[in-house]
Amino acid sequence: MRAGRLSVKILGERIQPLQLQDLNVGEFSLTDCDKMMHFLLLFSRQGKLRLQKWFTPVTDREKKKVIRDMTAMVLARPARSSNFLQWRDLKIVYKRYASLYFCTGLEDQDNELLALEVLHRYVELLDKYFGNVCELDIIFNFEKAYFILDEFLMGGEILETSKEVVGVSMEAGDILQEVQRERQSV
Numbered sequence: 001m002r003a004g005r006l007s008v009k010i011l012g013e014r015i016q017p018l019q020l021q022d023l024n025v026g027e028f029s030l031t032d033c034d035k036m037m038h039f040l041l042l043f044s045r046q047g048k049l050r051l052q053k054w055f056t057p058v059t060d061r062e063k064k065k066v067i068r069d070m071t072a073m074v075l076a077r078p079a080r081s082s083n084f085l086q087w088r089d090l091k092i093v094y095k096r097y098a099s100l101y102f103c104t105g106l107e108d109q110d111n112e113l114l115a116l117e118v119l120h121r122y123v124e125l126l127d128k129y130f131g132n133v134c135e136l137d138i139i140f141n142f143e144k145a146y147f148i149l150d151e152f153l154m155g156g157e158i159l160e161t162s163k164e165v166v167g168v169s170m171e172a173g174d175i176l177q178e179v180q181r182e183r184q185s186v
Contacts, residue, residue: 037115037156038090038105039066040122040149042138045099047071050138051145055156070094070103084112095119099135118158125152125166147173 039058042051049067058066073085074094085092087105093115094103102119106112125148126133130141138145151166153159160166 036106036110036118036158037153038107040153041067041070041101041103042145043067043071043074043101043103044135045075045101047075050100050135051142051149053146053149053153055153066105070105074101074103083116091115093119095123097123100138118153121161121163122149122152125163128163128167129170144170 036055038054038056040051040053040055041049043049049071052063052067054063069087070092073087073092077085079096083094085094089108090105091108091110091112092103092105093112094101095116096102102123104115104119106115123133126137126145129144129148130137148166148170151160151169160169
């Protein structure tokens, strides 16, 4: 890579130019980007996939393999075992709520307990919207479950921590949907 010059101007003052080789750009790649989560899967005790969200680019073939491996590994574990697994180069964190398993894949350096809290917060958000969420709520209102997830997480990172803010956003989305339905029916 050719060395270049990077000049920065802060509040009208010019800062000494920096050589790009000083930044160690050659040691960085897009695959090195830190993501809190690579994927989030919801599946039933019977192994039926109910929701999937991918935060890193993965081929359809690889997605099917990951889903198959996750459901097989998680469902085969005893109820009293740890909620953490090692799979390939990822840490797998999962939690069972009623008949649904919430499962995510993390980088090795990511905090498993924080991931458990993220899964729990998502369940709390679903509970707040649906009122004690169950598998049928996810099946028949999957678009709402995805909308809540998109309001809460972006790119595998926490976007909004406040349940109230996500709730207000959901209410606004519902109102907008009602207005659109009324306009279409007229």
